[in-house]
Every structure is written in C-alpha cells, then in structure tokens.
Amino acid sequence: MKRLTLKDIAKALNLSAPTISKALSDSYEINKETKEKIIAYAHKHNYQYNALARSLKTGKTNIIGVIVSTISNSFFSQILEGIEESSLFQKYNIIIMQSRESPAVEKKCIDILYSKGVDGILISPVSDSANLSYLQQLHNSNCPIVIFDRINNNLQTFKIGIDNKKAAQKATQELIDRNYSNILHITGVANGVTNERLLGFQEALKQNNIPFDDKKLLRCDLSQIQIVEEQILNKLEELKNDNKSPDAIFTATDLLTNRTIGLLAQQKIKIPSEIALIGFSNTNYAFSFNPPLTCISQPATRIGKLAFEKMIHILEFRLKKREIVYETIELDAEITIRESI
Structure with a gap:
C-alpha cells in the first residue's frame, strides 16, 4: 500500500500542502473547520507524518531520552509511567535506557541518546559526581538535561525528587518510638540519595541520644547485584x-528492602518479633508480604510527570530565547505502617 503524503491529502481536499502541514501541526493559522476536515481525512486514511523529514526541517526529533538504573525496579517503573503519560499528551516519543548503576554504562547511554539527536535527556544519575560534567556540557549546549530522583548534585537544571533526609529521619524515628534502638542501616555506596538517607538516619539517632555505631552500617555495591545478598548475610552473621x-533494620532502597525481607524469611528470622524491618519500597505488593511491609513510598508517577513537564518548559523557553529560572523540587514521601515493625 502506498504511503499517504501531504501532497496526496492536499490534492484530495483541493488545498495546498503547506495548509495541510499547518493543520496537522495544530497551527493557529488554520481555521477550526478546515483543520477538523483535514485531520478527519488524515485519520480515515491512516496518514503518518514523516518524522525524519520533519526533524531535518525543524532541527527537532520530538524524542526525549530517559536513563534509569533498572527498569525492573518498581520505583523507576512508576516514574516511567508518569513520563510516558505526559509524553503522549505532548506528542513526544521516549527512548528508555538502563545505566545498571555503572558510570561507564551510563556514559554509553548518554552518548547513544545524544548521537540519535534527542531533544533532551531525563536522567537519574548513577552518582553525585560521575558524568556530571559531561551532562552539564550537554545541558549548556543543545541537549537540555533534567534530573529526577537522585537530585543531590551540582548540575544547574531542574531537579525533581523527595526530601530524602527528612524521609529517612522520619522512618528511623518511627522505629525508635516503638522501642527499637539497635538498628542496622543497609544502604548503597555510590549515589547522593543514599548519603542523604544516611544523614537522616544518623540525625534521628542523635536526637534520641543513641550513639551511631559504624558496625551497624552496611554499604552494598548496587551495581553488583549478585553479591548484595551475600553482603547482607555476612553482616547479619558478623553482628x-x-x-x-x-x-531492627532500615533499608535505603527498593532493591535492598526486597532482598532483605526475602533473606530474613530464608534464614527463618521472624519479623518483627526477632528483627523489625522498615524500608524504602514502591512495590504495589508490600501489603501481601509475610508480614505486610512497613515502607517509605515515593510519589514516583508525580516525579516522572514533573520531570517531563520541566523538560518541555526548557525546550519552549529556549526556543523563545527566554530566561529560565531553575529549581529543585522536593516532594514528600509517605510512610505506610504495616506489621513488619
């Protein structure tokens, strides 16, 4: 079947090709009646615009790149849902890539997206330093960057996440209020988010006159998933x-929370009678764990939507050569109390 072109539609409707193009782009120059007539004909005959030709003409691809650590993580899956919902409304396509918590893989992802000519990149960085100068360089040129989730870095752009220190402090205080004081904190090694959560954990201990013990801190290398469980088991055995x-145990990421609750069950350690557990987790199935998990959940879909909206804001303001005032947006996390504490 021959692909329908703008010229074909113009000929069928006795209009000019530029008129057809403007109508399909929802231009204010075309009156409502003509626009509806053209769009109806295009839909009826399955017209699809030539994205390559349009990008060559406008310098835009209408593609936004997104880099997350792992798509399988429920938190990032929910962020991607928010980004996708907003992108469909704005008629943008999305390319999703995974950094797998590796600076080298993250750099490759950035290179690939930039080489494809994406209009901008949304990213949850591997750390608060790796590849940041490269991202800033791209942002200052023709490829704007918006940071989501891991916002504790010096990149001068929009950054959307939560107040991690406040959330961790609140979670730790919840344990202390329930008379837990011998708390193991399991966290990551690489990114600013986990450092902020550690600070919140330490602040809650300090406010309750509980000494911080280095032996009650386990930093896991989240880029080496296969050894995370071994690290947790070794720490429990050592203690x-x-x-x-x-x-009690306070876990700082979705992955660590899910791994820890499974390991405790495997070791036949009863929750919460032997060890209580609270952790960051955005899984929709926290209520069905045995026992149901007390967790700190983040407004992930909202974070995704805001990140995409801010990217569109940058693109529109740059097109109009207007000044952009960047901001860091910290949303509140929510603690859901269940039977694991």
Missing part, C-alpha cells in the same frame, strides 16, 4: 557472632 544482632 550475631559479636552478640550485637540488630532488633
């Missing part, structure tokens, strides 16, 4: 041998 087994 047990020193007669310092924790009465």
